[in-house]
Amino acid sequence: MPKRTPEAGDQAYLVAMELADLDAVMDIEQRVYTHPWSRASFSDVLESGYAVQLLKAGDTLLGYFVVMQGVEEAHLLNIALAPEYQRQGWAPLMLEAVEIWALAHSAVWLWLEVRSSNTRAQAVYRARGFEPVGRRTGYYAAGRCQREDAVVMRLAL
Ligand SMILES: CC(C)(COP(=O)(O)OP(=O)(O)OC[C@H]1O[C@@H](n2cnc3c(N)ncnc32)[C@H](O)[C@@H]1OP(=O)(O)O)[C@@H](O)C(=O)NCCC(=O)NCCS
Structure with missing residues (x-):
């Protein structure tokens, strides 16, 4: 059985996802x-x-992110932390890792979309310097037959 919680002293680290994960x-x-x-x-x-x-500590998965390279830009497609590892300061560290990855891939801008209702994630992004620059109407599926706008945010790297 995989361990469910990190042991005291386990170092957190980033590792590329494989299908086994x-x-x-x-x-x-x-x-x-x-x-x-x-x-x-x-x-x-x-x-x-x-x-x-x-993002892992020992064998425990704390969270993950997905980022796509474009021409002089990178796009953050997904970032998440397990509920039990939220509000512990991991998100800014993960965003810093995304920024370093983007810079290493010649990006000048880092882009993302976030649900307009996800004000918590928007606050986390703003705290790292992202600014809202637009809105995509009805971008996300919401409740039954409903749609929700995306807020487009970008960070100058
Ligand atoms: C978006 C997400 C990754 C942000 O992670 P997070 O852990 O919530 O973000 P932070 O680490 O910055 O923590 C945010 C809150 O914890 C507090 N916090 C940060 N570091 C802390 C620490 N070391 N100790 C205690 N509290 C801390 C912050 O002050 C903030 O509090 P507030 O919400 O009361 O203002 C996470 O909420 C998540 O996985 N959400 C679900 C998926 C999602 O919505 N992804 C984004 C899609 S666009």
Whole structure:
């Protein structure tokens, strides 16, 4: 059985996701989102060569992010922490790792979309210097037959 909690003294580290990590990633994905990505979405991004990095401590998965390289820009497609590891300061560290990855891939801008109702994530992004620059109407599925706007945010690297 995999360990469920980090041992005292375990160092946190980032590591590239592999298909073998899919169950652990989906466990978090389904707990933190009302409209989670499917297993196929994660398999697709892995196959497409996007960066999918896991934040782990010992054998425990704390969170992950998915980032895609563009021309002089990078796009943060997903970032999540298991509920039990939220509000502990991991999010700014993960965002810093995303920024370093983007800079290393010649990005000048880092872009993301976030649900307009997800004010908590927006606050976390703003605290790292992201600014809201637009809105995509009805970008996300919401309740039954409903849609929700995306707030587009960007960070100058
Ligand atoms: C978005 C997400 C990754 C942010 O992670 P987070 O842990 O909530 O973010 P932070 O670490 O910055 O913590 C935020 C809160 O914890 C507090 N906090 C930060 N570091 C802390 C620490 N070391 N000790 C105690 N509290 C801390 C912050 O002050 C902040 O508190 P507030 O909400 O009362 O203002 C996380 O909320 C998440 O996984 N959400 C679900 C998925 C999601 O929405 N992803 C974004 C899609 S666009």
